[in-house]
Amino acid sequence: MKVTVIGTGYVGLVSGTCLAEVGNDVLCLDVDAEKIRILEEGGVPIFEPGLQEMVRRNVAAGRLHFTTDVQRAVDHGTIQFIAVGTPPDEDGSADLKYVLAAARNIGRLMTDFKVVVDKSTVPVGTGAKVKAAIADELQKRGVEVPYSVVSNPEFLKEGAAVEDFMRPDRVVIGAEDEQAIFLMRALYAPFQRNHERLIVTDVKSAELTKYAANAMLATRISFMNELANLAEKLGADIEMVRQGIGSDPRIGYHFLYPGCGYGGSCFPKDVKALIKTAADDAGIGLKVLRAVEEANDAQKHVLTEKLKARFGDLTGRHFAVWGLAFKPNTDDMREAPSRELIADLFAAGATVSAYDPVAMDEARRIFGDDSRLRFAASPREALRDADALVIVTEWKEFRSPDFDAIKSELKQPLIFDGRNLYDPKFVRGMGIDYLAIGR
Structure with missing residues (x-):
């Protein structure tokens, strides 16, 4: 054809x-x-x-x-x-x-x-x-x-x-x-x-199906992020909660992983567009989706809040960032949480050394020649003389790192994990202070 x-x-x-x-x-x-x-x-x-x-x-x-x-x-x-x-x-x-x-x-x-x-x-x-x-x-x-x-x-x-x-x-x-x-x-x-x-x-139902699917998935993510923030305050472990609710076949395990917010070319744009369509064409305010959007916008700053809670004033601090793309296996940085994090760190007077397997050219295009951001040739190089490691994207190569190397390269053994990649007990047993999302 x-x-x-x-x-x-x-x-x-x-x-x-x-x-x-x-x-x-x-x-x-x-x-x-x-x-x-x-x-x-x-x-x-x-x-x-x-x-x-x-x-x-x-x-x-x-x-x-x-x-x-x-x-x-x-x-x-x-x-x-x-x-x-x-x-x-x-x-x-x-x-x-x-x-x-x-x-x-x-x-x-x-x-x-x-x-x-x-x-x-x-x-x-x-x-x-x-x-x-x-x-x-x-x-x-x-x-x-x-x-x-x-x-x-x-x-x-x-x-x-x-x-x-x-x-x-x-x-x-x-x-x-x-x-x-x-x-x-x-x-x-x-x-x-x-x-x-x-x-x-019919044509209209097909058009709405796409928006409905992305809005549903975005809702699951924001819901889990809010539960993770609550679990952290209550002393619960969101990973155990995820397993408990995901085992219910009415819920399932997909899109139940909390983190530092969703990004990309679809979810943020489509949630906004569906809210706008509902308001303009049907006179309906989609309250749940407005809350989903609000929760996600706030979640993109959760790592910054953790850094400030630990260090106080970030002026003069230097941080290693692993992951720039909004998700693994892409170089897409549209609406990526890394962009909000780096902007927050710059505003707070900190500098960044970043590594991503494929998205660094895109990051150079976005951030230009800003002297506050250095691009590292490897994950280990990014760690050198940083006050802490901040993980933003769950690339496979980050899943089983050399924790001894992390300890030796950082000024202090400290990881802020925005994607909950590691077992907290194991990492802390390696002598590294580990702060994740809802754990």
Whole structure:
């Protein structure tokens, strides 16, 4: 099947590459000529395990192509995925200008039947806006060309996106047109050979499903973070509480790990957008989600509070930070807790030596040449002459460190763990003062 993917960001590139992997002829469009050049030369502008190898394999096989030519992209695919960014506007709502611009280009240039698929995370009602934008362009041209608009939200976890796409737990298709549903079923058939994973809904329900899923997961995280803060005050151990409630099959263990707050490109943005949509379009104040957002904003400062409680004035202090990405297996630092921590430390007069396996280039772009931040070539180098180690991201290489080396490199044996990586009794038995979240 011929497929066009508009946008080669995280969602677009993963989706297009995985669709090519199962035999489709995929053309990915982007207005960023430099990004297209990198992709054509076999590079990948984002870090995602397994993606670069898959891109190279499918380019070599002639199934995956890249272009900046809008006409070529519209002509190519019967199915046109819109996978452009929907950044938060100043009021928290999702900015649809890129989505609607893509829709207008399709309407301006299409000459035969198209299934236009909203892959970007968009508010309820966007499908109707996309349909109207295409209709408006066709009217300007004075032509009638058949098309259908479908909602197909993505459920890709950064760091496991290729696996998530190739082996989905569900594929949600929001559509009312039978021909579009038939084509989408055919497109996703290779990904659900063992059992039916495809869920067909109306367009609005599919759009809301994506926001509802992310909002639910964000709620679980903020709830556990608040319980962790309470456990700490009461002298309980949140890890034991997690095991106790996670064993209940009605609750389960997923997304019950407390820490120093969630970040990334989805949860913060989508919670804000859902709150805004509810208020503006339905006149409903989502009290639970407002509390989720408030709790997460506060949790990003919990490590700073612990540092100040231990040291008092942080002026002149120097801290080692392990982990900059918002989660492991990605270089994404959007809304990352590390950004809040480092900003807090700078404001308090401290300096930082940071290490992350893949996100340091992104951190350099964000922080620039700030002399208060030094990037270390290794976890051990970051420790050198620091007053304490602060762990922000749960990379695997941090899970079993050389604790003797930590003791020897730090000015004092002291760890603030924002991800609860270690057994407190073991670490303290090594002669290291260990402060975690809710333990």
